[in-house]
Amino acid sequence: MKYKIILIVYSLSLILLSCNFFEDDGQNVVDVNDFQGIENLYLVGTVISIQQVMNKMEGYHARGIIRVNIIKSNMDDYDPRNKQANYYCLIKNRKAEIYEHPGGLKKGDTIILDIKDRNITYYYSNGELGGLRNIWISPKRFFNFIKRKGYQKL
Numbered sequence: 001m002k003y004k005i006i007l008i009v010y011s012l013s014l015i016l017l018s019c020n021f022f023e024d025d026g027q028n029v030v031d032v033n034d035f036q037g038i039e040n041l042y043l044v045g046t047v048i049s050i051q052q053v054m055n056k057m058e059g060y061h062a063r064g065i066i067r068v069n070i071i072k073s074n075m076d077d078y079d080p081r082n083k084q085a086n087y088y089c090l091i092k093n094r095k096a097e098i099y100e101h102p103g104g105l106k107k108g109d110t111i112i113l114d115i116k117d118r119n120i121t122y123y124y125s126n127g128e129l130g131g132l133r134n135i136w137i138s139p140k141r142f143f144n145f146i147k148r149k150g151y152q153k154l
Helices: 002-018 140-149
Strands: 042-052 064-073 089-092 095-100 110-114 119-123 129-134
Touching: 042 095, 064 110, 095 140
Parallel strands: none
Antiparallel strands: 042 064, 042 110, 064 095, 089 095, 110 119, 119 129
């Protein structure tokens, strides 16, 4: 009986922590499809690095940070960190960090990000189409994790 109670308390603790129950920093948490502030963003860039974010326990082992040099964009700057807890990308000084599944992308590949159409298109450095994917915004816990680890560069 004692072990069952310990197991129940442990399980409830994990559930509460994974839901960020205890954490309220006052920042707005947006829905996975709420691209406020970048609704019409169109960006073309060359991949300069990929950072895989590994934390299978919290459920985002396939997400990562795609860092790009911007070739063309209809926005010069975008940084919602002071008001939003989760977001799709950061743009600053002709560079962008995109919080997305990197798939088979490598340094030198090209991405075309079209928020209006809710997709990202990848081209490998040899010009071959790498893929087309629908996009969505990662949950707050993903951003809490990458901030704790110091992964953001912009």
